[in-house]
Amino acid sequence: LTRSDAGQYAEAETHLSQAEQIYRELGERVTLGRLVVHRSRLYIARAEFARAKVALEQVLPAIRAQENQRAEGWAYVYLGEICGVGLGRHQEADDYFNQAIATAPKTGDLRHEAYTLCSQGLNALHAGDFARADQLLGQSLELGRTVGGPVAIGRALRGLGMLAQARG
Numbered sequence: 609l610t611r612s613d614a615g616q617y618a619e620a621e622t623h624l625s626q627a628e629q630i631y632r633e634l635g636e637r638v639t640l641g642r643l644v645v646h647r648s649r650l651y652i653a654r655a656e657f658a659r660a661k662v663a664l665e666q667v668l669p670a671i672r673a674q675e676n677q678r679a680e681g682w683a684y685v686y687l688g689e690i691c692g693v694g695l696g697r698h699q700e701a702d703d704y705f706n707q708a709i710a711t712a713p714k715t716g717d718l719r720h721e722a723y724t725l726c727s728q729g730l731n732a733l734h735a736g737d738f739a740r741a742d743q744l745l746g747q748s749l750e751l752g753r754t755v756g757g758p759v760a761i762g763r764a765l766r767g768l769g770m771l772a773q774a775r776g
Contacts, residue, residue, distance in 0.1 A: 617650060617653065617654055620650055621647075621650060624643060624646060624647050624650065627643055628640060628643050628644075628647075631643065637670060637674065638674050638676055638679075641667050641670050641671045641674065641676060641679050642676070642679045644663055644664070644666075644667040645664065645667065645671075645679050645682050645683050645686065647663055648660040648661075648663045648664045648683075648686050648690075649686060651663065652686060652689060652690060652694065655694070657690045657694035657695055658695075660686065660690050660694075661687065661690045661691070661695075664683050664686060664687050664690075665687075667683070668680070668683050671683060677711055677714040677715050678715045678717065678720070680711055681708050681711035681712055681714075681715055681717075681720055681724075682708075682720070684704045684705070684707040684708035684711060684724075685704070685705065685708045685720075685723060685724050685727055687701075687704040688701040688702070688703075688704035688705040688708065688724075688727055688728065688731065689701070689727055689731075691704060692727075692730070692731035692734060692735075693730060693731065693734055696734075698731055698732075698734065698735035701728075701731045702728065702731060702732075705724055705727060705728035705731065708720075708724045709721065709724055709725070709728075712724060718751060718754070718755045718757075719752075719755055719757045719759075719760055721751060722748050722751040722752045722755065722757060722760035722763075722764070723748075723760060723763065725744050725745075725747045725748035725751065725764075726744070726745060726748035726760070726763045726764050726767055728744050729741045729742075729743075729744030729745035729747075729748060729764075729767050729771075730745075730767050730770070732744055733745075733767065733770060733771055733774060738771060738774065738775060741767070741771050742768075742771060745764050745767040745768050745771060746764075746768070748760065748763070748764040748767070749761060749764035749765065749768065752764055
């Protein structure tokens with residue numbers, strides 16, 4: 609994934625494919641499901657939103673069946689990002705973000721919740737609901753500070769900066 613974050617998409621996709629093949633041969637379905645969630649992140653980074661949505665929708669039933677709340681929560685967040693910022697379907701995105709928030713306590717990962725709140729806030733910003741964006745991004749920032757997550761703090765501050773710019 610660090611290759612994807614650095615824009616090295618072909619190399620990231622090659623590594624993901626190799627890992628998927630290994631775990632498919634081992635019959636390790638839990639890890640395979642997580643890898644599909646990571647693959648969708650690669651598709652999002654390349655703005656292949658429809659492809660990312662299909663991949664997540666196909667793997668989500670298996671993730672639920674395995675009761676892998678962490679992967680399920682991330683799948684909902686990425687589906688929200690795809691629908692909102694990617695496809696402009698803000699209400700559908702909000703529904704996914706709400707499912708991610710409902711899943712967050714089961715994972716015990718407050719950084720996941722902070723990320724979700726930030727993504728939901730960015731969705732509200734893109735939908736033009738500045739008051740809601742301000743509330744959600746503020747919650748994300750506060751939670752990021754509580755858990756000491758520099759990435760969560762940075763994302764929330766970036767979102768609040770975008771909101772300030774949108775407000776003029």
